[in-house]
Amino acid sequence: MFKKLFGQKAPPSAVSQSSATAANKTISAIQNLTEHEESLDKRKALLEKRVDAEQEKAREFLKQKKKAQALQCLKKKKLLENEIANLDNMIMRVNEQRMMLEGQRTTTEVVSTMHTAAKAAKENMRAMNVENVDKVVDEINETTDQMRQLNEVFANPLGLGTDLDEDELMGELEELEASELDKELLEPAPVPVGKVPAAAAAAGQKMPSVPQKQKTAAKTQEELELEALQAEMAL
DSSP, X not given: OHHHHHOOOOOHHHHHHHHHHHHHHHXXXXXXXXXXXXXXXXXXXXXXXXXXXXXXXXXXXXXXXXXXXXXXXHHHHXXXXXXXXXHXXXXXXXXXXXXXXXXXXXXXXXXXXXXXXXXXXXXXXXXXXXXXXXXXXXXXXXXXXXXXXXXXXXXSOOGGGGGOOHHHHHHHHHHHHHHHHHHHHHSOOOOOXXXXXXXXXXXXXXXXXXXXXXXXXOOOHHHHHHHHXXXXXXX
């Protein structure tokens, strides 16, 4: 019942068609008003020439002392001036109406453009829903994880290096270091040659000579340590 009274809402196609029809009518009306304004301007220019002509005739009749004819020319001139005034009013009205229609047309075009932009923005938001955004983010995270896994794979050693036991190698290295340290401890300390204790040199005494047999005999560890101690005391 209410639909019969108030009518149904027009479909979008009908609305767009109606808008196009209104725009065409506006353009046609503006063109007609422009043509009428040009026609009125031409009519006004013609009447102004006739006013000048009647003015000139009146002067000629006055020169000829024909006052009655001069008065008739002035009456025609006055009527023409009144018509020119009416034309000015009509030109002003036509100009105002034309400017109003041009302003309405501009406003309609701006509103139509804004409406189209709003529809485009709404469609973009509909296409870019939350589910699509979440899907894109998940794909990016998945790609990032895959790249990280690839980097980890390439970072691991390849070939024979993967079979080596790091703990076993460290144990062998420690054993080698301990063996080298034992060798250094077992080696005799170097004995300085050509140095005489300071006390003996001051007293003018000579160091006791060592028998030839003792020089050639092998020295014990205790003797070596004693000689090293004497050398340090001499320093």
